[in-house]
Amino acid sequence: MKNYCVKDMMVPISEYATVPEDATLFDSVLALEKAQEKYKQSRYSHRAVLILDKNKRVVGRLSQMDFLHALEPRDANLDQIRKFKQFGFSRKAVSLQQEEYLKSSPPILDVYSKAAKLKVTDFMQRPTEGEFVDENTSVDNALHQLTSGSNLSLLATRGTHIVGVLRLADVFSAVFNAMKESESQRSEGAQR
Amino acid sequence: MRELEKLYDRIIQRVNINLRERDFDVNPFVYNLIPTPQMTKFYAFYGISPNHPLNLVFKHTNLSGSYFLGKVRVTNSLLYKSDIRGDELKKYGDLFQYQEFNIPVDQDEEITIDDCFLIKTLVHNFSHDPETLETFFIRDTVSTHYANIHGSPLDGCYLGPFSTVDLTTMRDCVIGAYSYVQAGEISHLSIEPGTVWVRKPDDFNFMYRHPISQLSSYIYFASGSPPQGVFMDFVEDRKEAFQRVFNVVNIEHPVTVPPSASLDRFAVIKPKTHIGDNVLVAQRAFLQNSWLGRGANAQENCYIINSKLKGNNVTAHGAKIIEADLATNVFVGFNSFLRGRPNARLSIGQDCIIMPHTIIDTRNPLAIPPGHLVWGLIHEANDLEMNSMPLKQFSKIDTRICRGSMLFEGSGGSFVSLFQERIHHILEANGAFYDGNLNRGHAQRNQNISFNTIQPYPMGDKEGLYPTIIIQP
Numbered sequence: 107m108k109n110y111c112v113k114d115m116m117v118p119i120s121e122y123a124t125v126p127e128d129a130t131l132f133d134s135v136l137a138l139e140k141a142q143e144k145y146k147q148s149r150y151s152h153r154a155v156l157i158l159d160k161n162k163r164v165v166g167r168l169s170q171m172d173f174l175h176a177l178e179p180r181d182a183n184l185d186q187i188r189k190f191k192q193f194g195f196s197r198k199a200v201s202l203q204q205e206e207y208l209k210s211s212p213p214i215l216d217v218y219s220k221a222a223k224l225k226v227t228d229f230m231q232r233p234t235e236g237e238f239v240d241e242n243t244s245v246d247n248a249l250h251q252l253t254s255g256s257n258l259s260l261l262a263t264r265g266t267h268i269v270g271v272l273r274l275a276d277v278f279s280a281v282f283n284a285m286k287e288s289e290s291q292r293s294e295g296a297q298r
Numbered sequence: 299m300r301e302l303e304k305l306y307d308r309i310i311q312r313v314n315i316n317l318r319e320r321d322f323d324v325n326p327f328v329y330n331l332i333p334t335p336q337m338t339k340f341y342a343f344y345g346i347s348p349n350h351p352l353n354l355v356f357k358h359t360n361l362s363g364s365y366f367l368g369k370v371r372v373t374n375s376l377l378y379k380s381d382i383r384g385d386e387l388k389k390y391g392d393l394f395q396y397q398e399f400n401i402p403v404d405q406d407e408e409i410t411i412d413d414c415f416l417i418k419t420l421v422h423n424f425s426h427d428p429e430t431l432e433t434f435f436i437r438d439t440v441s442t443h444y445a446n447i448h449g450s451p452l453d454g455c456y457l458g459p460f461s462t463v464d465l466t467t468m469r470d471c472v473i474g475a476y477s478y479v480q481a482g483e484i485s486h487l488s489i490e491p492g493t494v495w496v497r498k499p500d501d502f503n504f505m506y507r508h509p510i511s512q513l514s515s516y517i518y519f520a521s522g523s524p525p526q527g528v529f530m531d532f533v534e535d536r537k538e539a540f541q542r543v544f545n546v547v548n549i550e551h552p553v554t555v556p557p558s559a560s561l562d563r564f565a566v567i568k569p570k571t572h573i574g575d576n577v578l579v580a581q582r583a584f585l586q587n588s589w590l591g592r593g594a595n596a597q598e599n600c601y602i603i604n605s606k607l608k609g610n611n612v613t614a615h616g617a618k619i620i621e622a623d624l625a626t627n628v629f630v631g632f633n634s635f636l637r638g639r640p641n642a643r644l645s646i647g648q649d650c651i652i653m654p655h656t657i658i659d660t661r662n663p664l665a666i667p668p669g670h671l672v673w674g675l676i677h678e679a680n681d682l683e684m685n686s687m688p689l690k691q692f693s694k695i696d697t698r699i700c701r702g703s704m705l706f707e708g709s710g711g712s713f714v715s716l717f718q719e720r721i722h723h724i725l726e727a728n729g730a731f732y733d734g735n736l737n738r739g740h741a742q743r744n745q746n747i748s749f750n751t752i753q754p755y756p757m758g759d760k761e762g763l764y765p766t767i768i769i770q771p
Contacts, residue, residue, distance in 0.1 A: 186490060186507070190505070190705070192487065193481075193487075193495060193497065193503070193505060194481075194497055194499060194503050195503055195505070195705065195707055196698075196707060198698065199503075199698045199700075199705055199707040202698055202700045202705070203700050203705045205700075206700040206701075206702065207703075210702070
């Protein structure tokens with residue numbers, strides 16, 4: 107693992123799902139599906155879409171969680187209920203209140219059709235400082251960065267450009283394989 | 299008057315610094331809410347009695363129309379028609395019990411108010427914070443009409459009209475209109491208007507949120523204008539009756555008061571009112587054509603009109619009861635508004651607990667069965683189903699329950715017991731159980747209070763400011 111750099115393990119940005127800033131949620135889902143079909147190098151599929159500005163620079167990332175959040179009904183009351191955790195209520199209690207509220211609210215018609223037209227920029231997460239990693243950083247260091255920030259991926263940079271995505275699944279897979287190899291060498295040594 | 303304006307600016311700046319993280323500017327809400335000339339019009343007054351310590355210190359303040367009792371220190375503050383009632387403060391030698399600790403009180407507790415603007419606010423009870431037993435502090439805080447600060451040290455807070463902070467140490471918080479908070483200790487929170495939140499960490503958590511669209515007709519407060527709605531109209535309509543009791547030196551009340559009861563001379567009593575044994579009527583309470591049975595009480599800013607309280611009823615600070623019949627041991631929480639109509643009376647059964655900040659406003663006869671917990675906003679019998687529950691049933695909750703806008707999590711048994719114990723303690727403290735010898739409380743101790751008045755500079759730069767005043771035995 108020590109001999110590997112981020113660039114050896116990252117998915118190049120050209121192979122990642124990307125959409126322009128003015129894309130809708132539906133555009134982003136289609137882009138993700140297309141990228142997944144094309145990407146055969148790993149058994150782990152892409153789980154996010156990168157949002158590019160007109161200069162092809164990454165301005166945000168839309169995860170599966172962000173996408174599902176976008177489908178959730180929204181109004182001022184629900185926003186208040188979702189803040190109940192700060193008043194010491196458990197997640198179960200918050201969802202109970204949310205369920206009760208939605209039960210008494212008028213049904214939300216055609217939720218998918220409405221969500222499909224929403225702008226991707228309204229739901230994407232802008233990358234923060236700790237989510238960037240130089241492509242020449244060792245994977246060991248990158249692994250530490252992933253775990254300390256609880257990130258599912260890091261954006262690999264060359265200078266000021268984002269050139270790839272280092273995914274937690276790929277790092278996990280590499281670590282797992284390295285562990286298997288080391289254990290098998292140890293048991294072979296013991297048998298001799 | 300320049301000094302008074304400078305003092306206002308100083309207070310606003312200090313409060314805003316505390317609330318900067320909340321992104322809350324208090325100035326638009328309170329600027330000109332009480333025009334400065336109004337602050338020079340009224341005298342302040344304090345009580346002297348053999349049953350309460352006397353230690354009052356006022357420095358660089360305006361105290362217009364405010365009342366003080368006990369050990370109180372006010373510095374760099376504006377207090378407008380507020381009641382600072384220090385008759386429940388801890389005394390030297392008391393033991394304060396907190397969890398497994400028994401903490402001795404080193405000196406008589408004092409209410410200290412620094413850099414505050416309190417408008418028609420009640421301060422009462424004692425500090426429940428084990429970290430500040432001898433000082434019940436209120437600092438860098440603005441509170442608006444009919445707010446209650448009850449046993450709650452505050453630092454850097456804003457309290458909207460008719461809000462209550464009860465037994466909670468609070469730092470850098472914004473409390474919306476008609477919100478009630480009893481949560482032990484909180485900081486850096488904004489509480490939306492109409493929220494009723496009672497929490498004991500690791501034990502229970504209760505929250506109800508009044509529907510804003512309906513609450514707005516009862517209380518609405520936006521920057522640039524005074525609080526509006528039914529609550530304000532209700533108290534404004536009865537304002538004149540209070541002017542009379544404040545203008546007259548010797549006042550005769552038109553009722554007979556038993557020797558074991560106490561009727562404050564700054565309460566308004568209209569004819570055909572009955573005061574039973576061990577009844578406590580505090581200043582700024584309003585009684586009209588009502589019957590208060592043995593051990594009932596009416597606290598500050600309570601209105602009891604055309605109603606019958608059978609006995610041992612707690613009507614907490616700011617509660618209003620109109621055209622209603624209450625059986626014995628009914629508790630009506632802070633700032634609750636219970637209104638029946640002459641031909642559609644409201645009746646509440648024995649041992650009911652009406653949660654703080656509950657609104658029951660009915661145009662049809664409505665009966666609440668005995669032993670119920672009631673919360674929220676109720677207009678008719680149908681609403682009762684969603685907003686009440688037998689206490690026995692509530693006590694059985696051990697996980698969580700949601701009914702409409704009410705969410706409860708934890709032990710219902712602990713919640714109910716805590717309320718019942720507290721109600722018992724309030725009755726005890728008020729002297730409801732006095733037997734002619736034992737169990738003396740406020741109703742017996744507050745009978746003989748003399749009142750002195752103090753006044754500010756009448757004109758010049760210091761117009762409206764009170765000189766430094768120290769009042770001791």
